[in-house]
Amino acid sequence: MGLLRLRLGVAVLMVGAQATAADWQLSLDMRAVASDGRESFLDNGQGKLRFDEDHQGIRLGRLRAALDQPLGEVFSAHIEASTWDDDDKNPIDLTEAFIEYRPYPRAGFRSRVRLGAFYPPMSLESRATGWETPYTITPSAISSWIGEEIRTIGLEGQVDWLGTRLGHSFDLQLTAAIFGWNDPAGTMLAAHGFALHDRQTTLFGRVGAPQPDPQFAKKELFHEIDDRPGYYVGAQVRYLDRAVLNLLHYDNRADPTVAAPEIRDFAWLTKFDAAALRIETGNGWTAILQALVGDTYIAPNNFWLEWEFDSQSLLLAKRFGVHMVSARYDEFSVLFRDNPALPGSEDGHAWAVAYTYDPGRQWRFALEWLQVDSTVPQRVIQLGEPAFASETKVEFSARYSLSGTF
Amino acid sequence: MSILPFRIRCASAAAAAFLVCAAFARAGPLTVTVFKRDGKALPGAVVTVEAESQGAPATQPIHATMDQVDLAFVPDVLVIPVNSTVQFPNSDAISHQVYSFSSARRFQLPLYRGKPYPPVSFDQPGIITLGCNIHDNMLAYIVVTRASYFGHTDASGKWTLPNLPAGKFRLRLWHPLLNETAEIDRLVDGATDGTIEIWLSRNLRPAPLTGRPHSWDY
Numbered sequence: 001m002g003l004l005r006l007r008l009g010v011a012v013l014m015v016g017a018q019a020t021a022a023d024w025q026l027s028l029d030m031r032a033v034a035s036d037g038r039e040s041f042l043d044n045g046q047g048k049l050r051f052d053e054d055h056q057g058i059r060l061g062r063l064r065a066a067l068d069q070p071l072g073e074v075f076s077a078h079i080e081a082s083t084w085d086d087d088d089k090n091p092i093d094l095t096e097a098f099i100e101y102r103p104y105p106r107a108g109f110r111s112r113v114r115l116g117a118f119y120p121p122m123s124l125e126s127r128a129t130g131w132e133t134p135y136t137i138t139p140s141a142i143s144s145w146i147g148e149e150i151r152t153i154g155l156e157g158q159v160d161w162l163g164t165r166l167g168h169s170f171d172l173q174l175t176a177a178i179f180g181w182n183d184p185a186g187t188m189l190a191a192h193g194f195a196l197h198d199r200q201t202t203l204f205g206r207v208g209a210p211q212p213d214p215q216f217a218k219k220e221l222f223h224e225i226d227d228r229p230g231y232y233v234g235a236q237v238r239y240l241d242r243a244v245l246n247l248l249h250y251d252n253r254a255d256p257t258v259a260a261p262e263i264r265d266f267a268w269l270t271k272f273d274a275a276a277l278r279i280e281t282g283n284g285w286t287a288i289l290q291a292l293v294g295d296t297y298i299a300p301n302n303f304w305l306e307w308e309f310d311s312q313s314l315l316l317a318k319r320f321g322v323h324m325v326s327a328r329y330d331e332f333s334v335l336f337r338d339n340p341a342l343p344g345s346e347d348g349h350a351w352a353v354a355y356t357y358d359p360g361r362q363w364r365f366a367l368e369w370l371q372v373d374s375t376v377p378q379r380v381i382q383l384g385e386p387a388f389a390s391e392t393k394v395e396f397s398a399r400y401s402l403s404g405t406f
Numbered sequence: 407m408s409i410l411p412f413r414i415r416c417a418s419a420a421a422a423a424f425l426v427c428a429a430f431a432r433a434g435p436l437t438v439t440v441f442k443r444d445g446k447a448l449p450g451a452v453v454t455v456e457a458e459s460q461g462a463p464a465t466q467p468i469h470a471t472m473d474q475v476d477l478a479f480v481p482d483v484l485v486i487p488v489n490s491t492v493q494f495p496n497s498d499a500i501s502h503q504v505y506s507f508s509s510a511r512r513f514q515l516p517l518y519r520g521k522p523y524p525p526v527s528f529d530q531p532g533i534i535t536l537g538c539n540i541h542d543n544m545l546a547y548i549v550v551t552r553a554s555y556f557g558h559t560d561a562s563g564k565w566t567l568p569n570l571p572a573g574k575f576r577l578r579l580w581h582p583l584l585n586e587t588a589e590i591d592r593l594v595d596g597a598t599d600g601t602i603e604i605w606l607s608r609n610l611r612p613a614p615l616t617g618r619p620h621s622w623d624y
Contacts, residue, residue, distance in 0.1 A: 108507060167535070
């Protein structure tokens with residue numbers, strides 16, 4: 001009987017899978033870059049940009065392939081693979097891979113469960129496919145950091161109250177997740193602080209080029225070190241399709257006394273609170289306000305070290321049909337509590353101005369000017385450079401996308 | 407009737423709020439014009455005119471279509487007589503999953519492309535809110551009515567019924583962005599051949615945003 005049921009279940013799944021073919025997307029994003037950036041954090045420097053002075057000219061922005069495969073009526077699988085060409089460990093690797101369960105709404109409520117590797121719901125700017133921001137080429141310092149260090153590898157549940165489907169003006173959403181394999185999260189904030197870049201760390205990769213110095217971490221973020229799961233809880237309120245307020249509390253519950261010699265790193269106990277507000281008007285204006293504040297700790301030999309970090313950003317954008325102009329201001333700081341003059345502390349801000357032209361499904365063009373001013377004591381100690389650096393980059397992006405079904 | 411959510415008045419009698427002014431003469435055309443609070447015309451308002459007397463001839467059911475094009479339902483508001491059927495084709499290249507949990511008709515169409523399902527029948531009057539379980543920005547409404555006469559206001563906020571017979575009728579107004587919580591309905595006399603103006607007493611909710619690129623909010 002059990003076997004018959006299993007067979008029937010498999011048959012239903014197969015019929016469902018046949019009835020709904022997979023959607024695929026493929027995109028190539030090429031860049032033309034002019035930059036006076038210091039040696040990039042991707043090359044183990046203390047520069048804040050992805051493309052530094054030595055990486056100007058024509059560059060690969062991102063080669064991306066994505067697949068959405070329905071599995072029966074209410075399950076689906078999502079896979080995101082990318083090539084970034086930044087001397088990463090693997091030439092092509094995954095940024096997200098998960099199975100989603102999305103049953104039908106009932107009496108105004110809908111639940112959703114994701115299992116696998118994906119982003120926590122916290123960036124209101126990274127709303128385009130591939131977790132990209134449509135407003136600029138380079139996301140905010142907060143989103144850059146999330147893309148660099150944070151990934152949920154675990155189970156997330158969401159419940160939506162779909163008030164707008166009941167005649168109300170509001171929808172509500174609650175999220176909770178339990179995850180592992182993100183114990184090194186925080187290590188990059190202590191190593192090079194915040195950076196402004198569109199490069200997302202891949203699940204089996206690392207942050208840029210290999211670290212040749214055996215004193216430093218291998219920059220691999222997605223490892224389970226202490227066998228303690230982390231969690232986050234979040235809430236979202238939406239007013240029609242005009243405004244979204246998102247709140248998230250994150251705690252990876254890492255045991256900071258545990259070392260991971262295989263990646264020359266520790267379990268970094270990282271906790272943060274994030275808030276984001278996005279408002280859109282009927283005449284094409286968008287405002288996005290984001291804030292992040294948190295701490296990260298390690299405790300080698302039970303000697304606790306603490307870094308505080310915070311960042312805020314405000315983006316204003318105006319859309320004129322297929323054209324959009326955006327401006328963003330970012331502030332960020334990391335404070336090494338035990339000695340602010342020692343490695344790990346920094347203070348900085350950034351301005352970005354971008355124009356995007358999105359004429360249709362296949363092409364998208366963007367031009368961005370970005371300036372990051374930062375004071376990083378580590379530059380003096382590690383590189384013998386001045387602590388202050390002002391880095392400017394002008395970048396043009398041409399992205400060609402294809403999509404279809406199998 | 408406690409708080410009247412809107413005012414109906416004669417074009418010629420501006421001060422006569424909450425009043426239907428009629429010529430009480432003979433059957434003839436009925437023109438309804440709907441104005442927003444700011445005085446601008448309201449297009450797309452659904453007007454239904456239903457006979458008060460029992461035994462009025464029922465409107466013939468129809469076979470209608472609610473399409474899905476470019477991640478939107480087309481049309482965004484569909485008015486059909488009770489017992490009509492609606493086909494829900496998906497003209498997009500990607501799959502949709504249509505649902506309603508409105509009390510007048512609950513249904514769901516499992517993930518699909520093209521036109522794999524038979525039409526859905528609607529045998530209860532009411533307002534059905536449609537959604538797509540994959541794309542939360544997709545929103546549309548089906549208004550199922552017993553009324554003999556119905557239609558939308560045009561760009562100038564006007565809807566004209568060529569010939570309303572004599573007798574008592576209930577005129578109802580609905581629009582997806584109406585903030586009024588009470589149902590907007592009034593009695594009119596079929597002998598009326600005047601113009602009815604409806605002035606909304608409250609602001610509308612903001613209209614859904616349009617024209618955002620397809621790659622957003624995937």
